[in-house]
Amino acid sequence: MNATLRAGVVGLGHMGRHHVRVLSSMPDVEFVAAVDTGPQARQRATAVGVELLESVCELIRRRIDLCVVSSPTGTHEEVALELAEAGVATLIEKPVAHSSKSAQTIVEAFQRAGVLGCVGHIERFNPALQQMRLRLDRGELGEVYQVFTRRQGPFPARIADSGVIMDLASHDIDLTAWVTRSSYRSIAARTAHRSGREHEDLVSTVAELDNGVVVTHLVNWLSPLKERVTTVTGERGCFMADTVTADLTFFRNGSEPVQWDRVASFRGVTEGDMIRYAIPKPEPLHTELSNFVAAVRGEDAEVVSLEEGLVTVRVAELMRESAREGRTVEVVL
Template identity: 30%
Template structure:
């Protein structure tokens, strides 16, 4: 992959991290940003060229990441794809179903790789959970309960917490459930931000699985966790520490006439996880897809489905009702 010429459009919080990883795993040749100070700072850090106009960057690259405000994704992705360049679009793919669909259709028409930056999909704990669930090791999945909370990010201005944070957990729910969402119900509101900054989302799947997502920008501490209830286990995943704990239990010495004295034997298993940076795995997967013609882990179609569910969640939030999908 060292021979693949890469670039980054947008050098803000996420974009500069894309540049860092590309500089390690590929031939990073340039970055583009309208903000000359920020763009040059990132370019100088990695010894590459800064472009004010991203279209100039497209002349020198095989693949790029788009890490600009969500409202600009369609405008820039169209020009990238029509220039014959493979693209990874940071999540969300768009903030509207129509625009996300247009990006997906254009990628198919141009026969170029479109990957989407749902980075938690590349977290090693998710990879382990997916294999355990699909292999039947954890029994039947009954509920997924996600908590993704932190304080307000000044960098986000064009979308609320649903499209910025909760969208991660919607994607993971879809990925682990192997099923389709049939109804969406959301409650929440805004306390500090121009858009919603706290939301509780309930997703119902055709399989019977229920996924609950609690997300906000109101807490002083950062939490990124998933709890899974199954027919045989209770599982806790921590995205930040990349750790998994499994819990099983059984009653011993049960006396039906004195349940108070019955003993519950709890077994806790800590799963060994090989910790790796999810963003590095994501970008390596994207670049490998461009040269091997394989499907990236997060496809445009999957990202479009997440946008569709998120749009229904916003509709539910505004109208205070369940939305059938």
């Protein structure tokens, strides 16, 4: 493969512009052009200083080696199939597709073509969650009991084609399965529509993983407080990862007896030391794209497979099904 890889981006929205920035900064990547047909396409391309093309076909004719798809979710299938057929290694922003049927079509297209395809689940590359997973693998919490995520903030005007489950909760679905190395067994969810849109803007979910871990996801677009927090509780304490600040904190179960009888009677464990780890904090998107580029070169790299992206979409669909039908659903993949 050439020393320098030729790259393109489809979609110059919020994430697309960041992909352009990072790819353009890589010494072994030549950024070729972007495709965007939206009403502000020309303005967006000018803002990031890239050539704007009108079709994926034009981009393919520029002999690109890799491409990032960050267009609206509903367009992912059409764009991905065109790139797969052309033999272009592709990273598709999460969720990989708007439905599991569409995601399955994408998976099969890349399998037939024998081309690298992966999904941009960026939370996997957040330093706090990477450190959490490493420490869980080492057994630092002992047996894991519970995962609790909070992902909330103001409504993003840029999201128009999906609800909070597929857009936001898909982060939590993927990262929970990833950090625990387990799969979802059952899901019970409730949603609300408070902003007058057709899609849900709030979801509360309780789930169980195959390994018996209990999971809670609280996700909404209705809060002025922006939170991106994952807490994992186990027999030795809990880890709390804040992916906004990339901080990982450990709350250790205390070993000192509680002398005040009234307090002791209410506490199953005592409060021990709190440690905020000093960890390197590279930009998650740079880490993600560096791994993607390495994988395109055939090197060992960490990428999120299309098959994993398909599973996340299916779990998100079951979350919506549970809320719609008001019952717990079993996860059958």
